[in-house]
Amino acid sequence: MAVSSMGNVAGAPSQRAQAQKRSPYPGWFYLPAAIIYAVLFLAPTFASLYFSLTRWTLFDSVFIGFDNFAQFFREPFLVKGLVNTLIYAVVTSGLKVVIGMALAIMLTSQIVARGYLRSVIFFPVLVSTVGVGITFTVLMHPTQGMINETLALFGIAGPGWLVDPRLALFSVALVDVWKGVGLATVIYIAGVVAIPKDYYEAARIDGATKWQNFRYVTLPLMRPATATVITLSFIGGLRTFDLIWAMTKGGPGFASDTIASVIYKQYQAGFYGLSTAGNVVLFVLIAVLVVPLTMLLNRKQGHE
Amino acid sequence: MKQRASLLGGVAAIVATFVVFVIPFLFIILMAFKDRQQSALRDFSWPTGFHLWDNVFEVVKTRNWMMITAFINSSIITVASVSLLVVFAAMVGFILARRKTRWNPLIEFLILAGLMVPPAVVPTIWVLQGLKLFGTLHGMILIEVAYNLPFSIILYRAFIATIPKDMDEAAIIDGARPLDVFFRIILPMLWPVTVTNIVVQSVGIFNDFTNPLYYLPGNANATVQLTLFNFQSQFSTAYNLLFTNILLITIPPLIVFLFFNRQIVAGMTAGAVKG
Structure with missing residues (x-):
């Protein structure tokens, strides 16, 4: 966070005259990156605004107005995908905030085997999402999966994690949390470590309890970390595709479809215009939700 | 008394994390050692x-040694795109941190947009086809570069801002050309953040599933x-092979994790806090 202060400071005026002679900072240094980014990211993004309004075969396109979008909000399985995307993003980012914060506080306290715990919690972040998805699909099998077999030992009848339509989306979200909570934890650890010890010293002199320490010192001072974790995992949750595709392919039925999986299914089916409309919907959703969210999180932070 | 409580808490934490985080990996390893019949359970x-070893051999030779092709392809994509990312992102980060013009806000906006906006899939395919790059390794490499540039630029820019400008000015006075200033003076000084970039981006690109799929x-x-995804159906009755496959593709990230744990965590948290 400390580096953000170096934002947009206007250069000294004398620098410009000097720069014209022979700038040590030539503008063409931007070019290689700018060309790749413009051609392969910006151009398709702008093109998507047009193609989402067409019936499109990649070779020719017929302008059909807002039909694709109308379909997106009319077809029950597409609406389902929209709702699921929101549920998934809220559930995963909420759990990552709570669990990540708890783990970070635990790992910065006087606890044995800190190094081991940190490594073990963080490692899944680096593992292939598809590999994790397949592994948990096997573990979550309703009758032969290890999770339900273990629950049965305790006399609990485990649910049909991925085959129950009401549960499938949440089961995938749980695996997402399992895989991603390590990142939230290390971000929180960085946040906790950055809190000056004086605050706790002052709180101790005032006779603060452990809970008060957490509620009035740790929690407010971790707000930047919380903002980061929420933004990051919320965007990730809205865009998620690979885990869902590896575990349920949106099923059973359309029970765990998200916008990203709908985009892929429509693409596979050859409905390129509809697929692109899905992309635009996702883009608008992220813009509408994430921009106010980050502004809110950062404004509160300014009040401290 | 207090010490005993913390020891107890520590042991509880170790057991809990072992069950939740370690057992799934042990499960993968055990399955990879079994024969077909036992793994079916x-x-x-x-x-x-x-x-x-039987399982590894079996997996590797499936579908005409597809695993070998896949490892070669993934290595080419990872090495090439990370190399381009490092050079191009460092160049952008350098100028962005050093030269303040009225274009800077626009560039910063584009970088943030790149972190947030989901790529438009079919239009990208359309562009790639127009460039005759669709379905080629070259195209894939450039896509990975385009999608991961914003993150790398943010890492570099933050680091370059901490290097005093006097460095470049001294070099200029000594008659160095801009290219020399960058490649001989700045780039070597960026080594720590370059390592972070290489490690974080390699893992991400090696593990990328969605973009190669499209x-x-x-x-x-x-x-x-x-490959793993394709074999999922092929090995649907041979769990030993499926998990051997998972084990094989988990080894590269594991090696990276063992050697570069610190850089990965530093990179992911620094980039995250900025982003």
């Missing part, structure tokens, strides 16, 4: 015999992650 049991179709172009 999908339980957490000790392998009755040592079948790892932009790199075809068996000849299979990447490691797609």
Whole structure:
């Protein structure tokens, strides 16, 4: 966070005259990156605004107005995908905030085997999402999966994690949390470590309890970390595709479809215009939700 | 008394994390050691015999040695795109941190947009086809560069801002050309953040599933992650092979993790806090 202060400071005026002679900072240094980014990211993004309004075969396109979008909000399985995307993003980012914060506080306290715990919690972040998805699909099998077999030992009848339509989306979200909570934890650890010890010293002199320490010192001072974790995992949750595709392919039925999986299914089916409309919907959703969210999180932070 | 409580808490934490985070990996390893019949039970049991090498051989030679092709393809994509990312992102980060013009806000906006906006899939395929790059390794490499540039630029820019400007000015006075200033003076000084960039981006690109799925179709172009996905149906009754496959593709990230744990965590938290 400390580096953000170096934002947009206007250069000294004398620098410009000097720069014209022979700038040590030539503008063409931007070019290689700018060309790749413009051609392969910006151009398709702008093109998507047009193609989402067409019936499109990649070779020719017929302008059909807002039909694709109308379909997106009319077809029950597409609406389902929209709702699921929101549920998934809220559930995963909420759990990552709570669990990540708890783990970070635990790992910065006087606890044995800190190094081991940190490594073990963080490692899944680096593992292939598809590999994790397949592994948990096997573990979550309703009758032969290890999770339900273990629950049965305790006399609990485990649910049909991925085959129950009401549960499938949440089961995938749980695996997402399992895989991603390590990142939230290390971000929180960085946040906790950055809190000056004086605050706790002052709180101790005032006779603060452990809970008060957490509620009035740790929690407010971790707000930047919380903002980061929420933004990051919320965007990730809205865009998620690979885990869902590896575990349920949106099923059973359309029970765990998200916008990203709908985009892929429509693409596979050859409905390129509809697929692109899905992309635009996702883009608008992220813009509408994430921009106010980050502004809110950062404004509160300014009040401290 | 207090010490005993913390020790107790520590032991509880170790047991809990072991059950939640370690057992799934042990499960993968155990399954990879089993034969077909035993693995069909999908339980957490000790392998009755040592079948790892048989399984590895079986997986590698499936579908005409597709795994070998996939590992080669993934390595090419990872190495090439990370190399380009490092050079191009460092160049942008350098100028962005040093030269303040009225274009800077626009560039910063584009970088943030790149972190947030989901790529428009079909229009990208359309552009790639127009450039004759669809379904080629070159196209895939450039896509990975385009999608991961914003993150790398943010890492570099933050680091370059901490290097005093006097460095470049001294070099200029000594008669160095801009290219020399960058490649001989700045780039070597960026080594710590370059290592972070290489490690974080390599893991991400090696593990990328979605983009190769869209932009790199075809068996000849299979990447490691797609292989696993393709074999999921092929090995649907041979769990030992499926998990051997998972084990094989988990090894590269594991090696990176063992050697570069610190850089990965530093990179992911620094980039995250900025982003």
